[in-house]
Amino acid sequence: MVEPESGGAEGSEPAREAAAEAPKLTLAGVSVTYRSRSGDDVEAVRDVSFSIANKPGCGEIIVFLGPSGCGKSTILKCVAGLLTPTQGEVRLDGEVIEGVGRDRGMVFQAYTSFAWLTVLENVAYGLRLRGVAKREAHEAAMKYVEAVGLADSAKMYPKQLSGGMKQRVAIARTLINKPKLLLMDEPFGALDPHTRWEMQGLLVDISRREDNTILFVTHDVSEAVYLADTVFVLSARPATIVERVDLPAFTRRDLGLKSSDEFRAVEKHLLDLLYAKKAS
Amino acid sequence: MPPNEGNVPASGPKVGPPGVAVVAKSRLAARRAPESTWAIRRPVSARLRLPLAFALPVLLLVCWCVLTLGQPPLVGELFLPSPVRVVQVTLRMILDGTLFDAVAASAVRIALAFAAAALVALPLGVLMGAFEPVERFLDPILAPLRYMPISAFIPLLILWFGIDEGEKIAFLFLGVFVYLLPVVITAVRAVPEELLQTALTLGATRAQVIRTVIIPAALPDIFDSFRVMNAISWTYVILAEFVNARRGLGYLIALAGNHLKTAEVFSGILVIGLIGLATDALIRLVNSLLFPWRETANG
């Protein structure tokens, strides 16, 4: 499907090899203004445009980094289809997004495990919605439960799980739908530093194994550098893109990385971008 | 009994997790040297618990005995029958079957009215909680109903349903329904937005969101409210049976009152209290069996 938009997207970015192909995700002039009941308008997102190239067979992590309350979640919700932009459009594989779809899964900061379902039933939920028989669905779900390291807890209810385990459930439950995009809204924001570390490692593993593109929202600079292939730095509200930073491919994402000079340099660069914009 | 006795917002008390209380307490204890029984929110020590629980009942019983067991008693039998007499009368009513008969009649009325109220209030409440247009459409009628004394409807209900079972069940239905509906709406609204959004992004249709997320998430709160509903039901059933009943606990008490059989009135009141405690425990038990997955802590 060759769309006229693929030509437009090319101009905004340095010529990339992917430009010949239709980009995977394109946001064109997306603005969102919330209108509260009292009639006050809150402009959350202003004229955000970018595109993400299609790289089949390669899981990419795109991170949105911005200050609190700048409109990060709003951008993600537009991509999810939970929100229709006031202006502009979102295209996935060339098609304009209208409403939610299974091809875009979302993981929230708040724990969203269904408390009345076991871990296995939570993960199988998406399949059961489609009418897949219970046994089949549970067999398929078990693979994902194992993939996120919860095999021993498959029969437990969420109330018996730690925060990190609940987020593992949420990730597995989303992956089972094989979404093209995995949208993650500060998924590790409520976790303690150690668990956070583990979960970041898990996510990197997953992105290597599966070929979903992950859109990841955070306001933690070091998390952004650790996870991202590409970082979009956002301004304070209303969110606009300050800069797109393509990160060097860190080959060894391990414990030592975060204290390496290379990592620190990128971190500092992003911090400068965040604060330079805030000061002005 | 004032008819608006039960007109309180039905919200179950939310008791904090015991774990949190312990942490907070130990922090307090570290700061304040003398451990006072009167420190705010300080749990009573195990040694004091039993004496505290029995002190007031025993005291009342002693007063009751002092007032009624003298020869001659300080207070006349007509105003305050002796505990011995109340026990005698209760035993007699148990043995000749009148008590069981009365309790059964009242319980059946409550069960029927309760089932009917739940059958209407559950679907209606889910729709009103999930779809704002439905709520805005119905609220002008349902909101004022909540503030009306339900007993004022009795004459009307007698006109419409006669003086038999129909009227009593309709009255109880109204009483329960008016409280249950807002509870259902609130419980549906309390389901976190992220849960609904998660279901939607996983491919759920609107009907599936309601069936697989909203209803299971809201049910525990709704079932909790059944404890309050139970208390309201017993209040109203007595009221309903004061009028033109031929069976039931309320009828038994009213009849005894009319014939100045004060001991039987006492006996009836005590039985209602015991039934209240028993059904409350039963509802709590059923809830814990139905929703073992429930998070007890807030987090």
Ligand SMILES: Nc1ncnc2c1ncn2[C@@H]1O[C@H](COP(=O)(O)OP(=O)(O)OP(=O)(O)O)[C@@H](O)[C@H]1O
């Ligand atoms: N439903 C809404 N109605 C009105 N204003 C809203 C609504 N949702 C968000 N906003 C406002 O829009 C702005 C952006 O919100 P958003 O949730 O996208 O920010 P965020 O970057 O995700 O913040 P955080 O870091 O706290 O998650 C905020 O100022 C917020 O108050």
Ligand SMILES: [Mg+2]
């Ligand atoms: Mg947010």
